[in-house]
Amino acid sequence: MSKATFLTKEQAEAIAKEFPTPFYIYDEKGIRENARKVHEAFAWNQGFREYFAVKALPNPEIMRVMKEEGCGFDCASEAELMLAKAVGSTGEEIMFSSNDTPVSEFAYANRIGGIINLDDISHIDTLLSACEGEDATPFPETICCRYNPGGVFEMANGIMDHPGDSKYGMTKAQLFKAYSRLKELGVKRFGLHAFLASNTIGGDYYPQLAARLFQIAVEIREQTGVALSFINLSGGVGIPYRPNEVPNDILTIGAGVQRQYESILEPAGLGDIAIYTEMGRFMTGPYGALITRVIHEKHIYKEYIGVDACAANLMRPAMYDAYHHITVLGKEEESADHMYDVVGSLCENNDKFAIDRHLPEITVGDLLYLHDAGAHSFSMGYNYNGKLWCAELLLKEDGSVSLIRRAQTPKDYFATLDILPVYEKLNE
Ligand SMILES: *Cc1c(COP(=O)(O)O)cnc(C)c1O
Numbered sequence: 092m093s094k095a096t097f098l099t100k101e102q103a104e105a106i107a108k109e110f111p112t113p114f115y116i117y118d119e120k121g122i123r124e125n126a127r128k129v130h131e132a133f134a135w136n137q138g139f140r141e142y143f144a145v146k147a148l149p150n151p152e153i154m155r156v157m158k159e160e161g162c163g164f165d166c167a168s169e170a171e172l173m174l175a176k177a178v179g180s181t182g183e184e185i186m187f188s189s190n191d192t193p194v195s196e197f198a199y200a201n202r203i204g205g206i207i208n209l210d211d212i213s214h215i216d217t218l219l220s221a222c223e224g225e226d227a228t229p230f231p232e233t234i235c236c237r238y239n240p241g242g243v244f245e246m247a248n249g250i251m252d253h254p255g256d257s258k259y260g261m262t263k264a265q266l267f268k269a270y271s272r273l274k275e276l277g278v279k280r281f282g283l284h285a286f287l288a289s290n291t292i293g294g295d296y297y298p299q300l301a302a303r304l305f306q307i308a309v310e311i312r313e314q315t316g317v318a319l320s321f322i323n324l325s326g327g328v329g330i331p332y333r334p335n336e337v338p339n340d341i342l343t344i345g346a347g348v349q350r351q352y353e354s355i356l357e358p359a360g361l362g363d364i365a366i367y368t369e370m371g372r373f374m375t376g377p378y379g380a381l382i383t384r385v386i387h388e389k390h391i392y393k394e395y396i397g398v399d400a401c402a403a404n405l406m407r408p409a410m411y412d413a414y415h416h417i418t419v420l421g422k423e424e425e426s427a428d429h430m431y432d433v434v435g436s437l438c439e440n441n442d443k444f445a446i447d448r449h450l451p452e453i454t455v456g457d458l459l460y461l462h463d464a465g466a467h468s469f470s471m472g473y474n475y476n477g478k479l480w481c482a483e484l485l486l487k488e489d490g491s492v493s494l495i496r497r498a499q500t501p502k503d504y505f506a507t508l509d510i511l512p513v514y515e516k517l518n519e
Pocket residue numbers: 144146147165188189286289290325326327328369370371372373466
C-alpha cells in the first residue's frame with residue numbers, strides 16, 4: 092500500500108542540491124488547511140481555541156503559521172514559553188501544561204501571563220512561592236487543573252490507555268479540594284484539563300473524554316460552587332502512520348464533542364464553557380517528512396539499507412518501535428518486492444527506521460521519504476555518537492523552499508564545552 096507524498100523526487104533532488112540531506116521539510120499548505128478545518132470543526136463553540144503543543148514542532152516559523160491560523164501555544168518548559176513569547180503570543184494565548192514543574196518556570200509563566208495548568212494539588216503551594224520573592228507577581232486570576240481518573244480509560248472499542256499508571260494529573264478528590272482552595276485564593280476563571288490517551292484513531296476519543304469532563308464540570312459546580320470557564324481536551328488525536336489506517340475526521344470529532352456539550356453542559360446551565368484543545372501530532376504530523384539519502388547497502392544475514400539520517404534525527408522508531416511509512420522517491424510505482432532493514436549509523440542496534448520492510452529495490456543514491464515526521468520527530472532529536480541535528484525546511488504555499496533551521500555544525504556541538512576550547516584546538 093502506498094501513501095501520498097507532498098514532494099516529488101525531482102523536487103527533492105533540486106532541494107538537496109541547495110540543502111544537503113538529511114533534512115526535514117514541512118508543507119505549509121497542508122498545515123494551514125488542516126488548522127482551518129480544526130477551527131471549522133469547533134466553530135459552534137464561542138471561546139474555542141487550539142493551543143498548538145509546541146513540543147511537537149518547536150520551530151518559530153511553523154509557530155508563526157499556527158498563530159496566523161488563530162492558534163495559541165501549549166508549552167511545558169521555560170524555553171517553550173520563550174518561543175511562544177518570541178512569536179508574539181501573550182497572556183491567555185499561552186497555556187502552560189507542565190508537570191514536575193520547577194518554581195522558576197511557574198514564575199516565568201505567570202510573569203508573561205500564560206494560563207497555568209496545575210498538574211498536582213501541591214503545585215498550588217509551589218505557585219504561591221513562585222509569586223513571592225524579588226520580582227513578585229500577583230497570584231493568577233485564571234487557573235486550570237489537570238485531572239487523572241485512574242484505572243483504565245475504556246471506550247467501546249477497548250482499553251485506550253492506563254491513566255492509573257500515568258504520572259499526570261490529580262485524583263477527583265484532589266481536584267475538588269484544589270478548586271475550593273483556588274477560589275479562596277481569589278482565582279476567578281477556572282479550567283479543567285485531562286489527557287488520557289495518545290495517538291487515538293477512530294474518532295471517539297475527544298467526544299468520550301469530553302463527556303467525562305463535562306459530567307465532572309457539573310459535579311464541580313455542585314460540590315464547590317465553581318463554574319468552569321473552559322475545558323481543555325488536550326492532545327491525543329492521532330494520525331494514520333500506516334497506509335491502511337483511516338484518518339481522523341476532525342469535523343466528525345468536533346460534532347461529537349458538540350453533541351455531548353448540548354446534552355450535558357447546556358441542560359446544567361453551563362453552556363458558556365469554552366472548549367480548548369492542545370493538539371500537536373494532529374496539527375503537523377502528516378505535513379512533515381524526513382528526507383534521507385541511501386549511502387550504503389549491506390548484505391549479511393539480512394539485507395540492510397544504510398541512510399544518512401539516524402535515530403538522532405528521528406527517534407520514534409528506536410524509542411517506541413513506531414512505524415513511519417517509507418516511500419522510495421521516484422519508485423512509487425514499482426512493486427515492493429524486496430525486504431530490508433533501513434538503518435542509520437549510530438552504534439546502537441535499535442537505530443533502524445524500518446525492520447523487514449517491503450520496499451522496491453533500492454540502490455545507493457536513492458532518496459527516501461519518511462512520512463509523518465511533522466510532529467514529535469525533529470524535536471526529539473539528540474546528539475548521541477556526536478551526530479548532529481539536520482536542517483528544517485519549509486515548503487511554502489507558492490512552492491518555494493526556505494531554510495527555517497540550519498543544520499548543526501561541530502561548533503554547535505562543542506559550544507557548551509566552556510572549560511576546554513575544543514573547537515579552537517581543532518583549528519590550530
Ligand atoms: C504532548 C502533549 C500534548 C500534545 O499531544 P499530541 O498527542 O501531540 O496531540 C498536549 N498536551 C500535553 C499536556 C502534552 O503533554
